[in-house]
Amino acid sequence: MNWVDTIVQGTLLGGLYALFAMGLAVIYGVMRQINIAHGDFIVLGAYLSLGIIAATGLHPFLVIPLAAVVFALFGYALQRGVLNHTLGGDILAPLVVTYGLAIVIENVLQQTQSADPRSIKLPVLDTASLPIGGGLAVGVFPLIMFLAAVAVAIALEIVFNRTRLGVAFRAVSDDREMASIVGVRDKRLFGYASAISFAVIAVASVFMGIKFTFTPSLGPNFLLYAFEAIVIGGMGSFWGTLAGGVILGIAQAIGFALNPGWGILAGHLVFLVVLLVRPTGLFARTA
Amino acid sequence: MNAGRIGIVVAVLLVIGLASGPFWLSSEAMRLVVEFVCLLTMAQMWNVLAGYGGLISIGQQAYIGIGGYALFVFANDLGLNPFLSIPLAGLVAALFAIPTSRVVFRLTGGYFAVATWVVAEVYRLLVANDSALGSGAGISLTAMLAFDKATRESITFWTAGALLIATIGGLYWLLRSRVGLALTAIRDDPVAAESQGIDVARTKFLVYTVAAFGTGCAGALYFSSALRISPDAAFGMDWIPLLFFTVVIGGIGTIEGPILGTLLYFAVRQEFSDYGTWYLIALGLLAIVVMIRFPRGLWGEFASRFGWHAFPIQRILREPKEAS
């Protein structure tokens, strides 16, 4: 096994996992909500993007902003219409409702889409690669995917740390009751958080659709990767989540290179080890 | 008429029905009853975990799978009697729960739930990569070849009956005991419970391990009836909606709730059997609606409105009569 090559590939794949994770981190950070259907929405986004491309012939990268807007609006509506009603008590209600959503999405996709694995075709850049010296080359697309993850992390850090909205998000996350006492309308705020989360999901879904061949049943796996990246990286900063994604990607890449059956397992094991040894995550920012 | 007495009458009828079943039920019917008992046991275990221990797990399928595979190893490879191996398989599941709890108890809430799922996935992948356990293709329960069909079905049926009585009886006894009171206290307010001298961590650990044992037994029985096991069937995610939804729709935190939920599940499955996986969509939508509209589940909602209790486990404080 070529270690350097494997680690580079794993790092770039980690960018995709970070994209999966950051959408989940937003809603968990702001309202302690876990969305079990998170991965299924990523898959749904990929099918949706396929539909948009088929209807409009747009380049996949141009579909990203379009899908992001559609998903953001949907996320806001879903949060205010359904998910807000599950918050405020124990976690059973959000878990059950989002699990129900996951089941509905998976099975509706299964019934309405073809059983063949699908993929989003990326013209030209699909197989282009960039030599980086030492006889190694990286794929241009994986590199773009990684840079997209970095861009999203930067954008989220700016929103959360340098805007008034971000102050509201962090206040609500610290002390929901006190935030409402100073006048934060939390139902609306949660809607905004969901909108942002779903926009990130849309971005992730297009990249996922290009990188992998997908079927309706992949949703749960993506949820697990997102979750593992968050736990490995630690809560409190999106850079931590990016790092968590990268570590997960590298773990999977090494496992896969050693034995194809062990790829995903290696990721799970690294996650469990981090959980045992540093449950708050490797890069947690303590509040 | 005292609702508790209704429970006793039902219990007696049930025992008679279970003892005589193989003599008047068809093979198909017996198989369905066995499956019902397995699902109900798993649901009750999940109910105790979540409704009483406050531990909402979506990874109980780990113990279904461990129980199932342990049974196959005991019966096929070690030559033990497959029926007597069922409680042994449960024990193996409980043993695995001990180190698992160390890891997953690091997290709480939604994160705890997803972590339990990861653990189940780890077991699935480990088994799927292990050729000694049949890898992805799975194994058949060849040990059952020693029995003829009628005997096998009858004993499986009676084992299911025993499991049903043990589970319901055991739960009823547990929840009426001091441990049950401690569990209810922990569920309502863990901090207050701790201050009253209840060792919350140890109680949670006990509940988790006992639930693993029960789930493991149910898994072992399920696959002994199915005669075949594979990693996807054993550790697959399809178990989650079953446990989750049956308990939640039926009503968490009561003994009757999961019974109602499991019955509903079977009814929905039969109704929609011609439409492929649409029954799962129906179940999912039902769960969403029930959770938002009737958070205590269908039984919880109606029972509290009308005061029904087939298995009374509440404690009512009676004021001492004032001296006149």
Added chain:
Amino acid sequence: MSVLLETHGLTAHYGDFQALFGIDAQVRDGERVALIGANGAGKSTFLRAIAGLMRSAPDAIVFDGTAIGSRSPAEIAALGIALVPEGRRLFASLSVEENLSTGSFNGRKGPWTLARVYELFPVLLEKRRASPGSLSGGQQQMVAIGRALLANPRLLLCDEVSLGLAPAVVKDVYAALRRACDAGGVSVVIVEQDIDLARAMSQRAYCFTHGSVSLSGESAALTREAISAAYFGVSA
């Protein structure tokens, strides 16, 4: 003086436990009112109810002519009521300046700005990028008060502002509070354990005992004996 806030038979429950048994009280425009009473008497519950955190009948609480008993905390904040809560409750992951700025989430305009708050509490200017955890108790209390002032309230509710602070600090904090409120015509309700401090800071006072008003009147006119009796629930 017109009445700014009035409660009529206000009750409050925590689950099955009843904390307030029909409170009738008033705060007039520009007035400073003190609430005294033993721990658990219901003083904080009363403030929480006004702030919208408890379930109340709609017209059990009337603010400036509007029935606010069933409104949400955010709506009540927008109407001009600000709470300095027991324990300060600063937002841990926000800097001092960000904490102060949350006061204006209620959307009200008025004379209070960040600059004016820094004038009132100069030490906060140098600490404005610090995290609340690194501040002393007195400084944290200043942030909590500054946050409430930035809401440009008409009614300020202060819950146990002196708790855990050194006497000299308490003096300074209360003096600043008094200056701030008198200057802007802001009415204040002060919950205070220290009876002398409460009397000095207020024009009128209520004494709560076991969830009911046991004594009320002009602060200067209340005798120590009457207050002690009411405080401890001893009948005359």
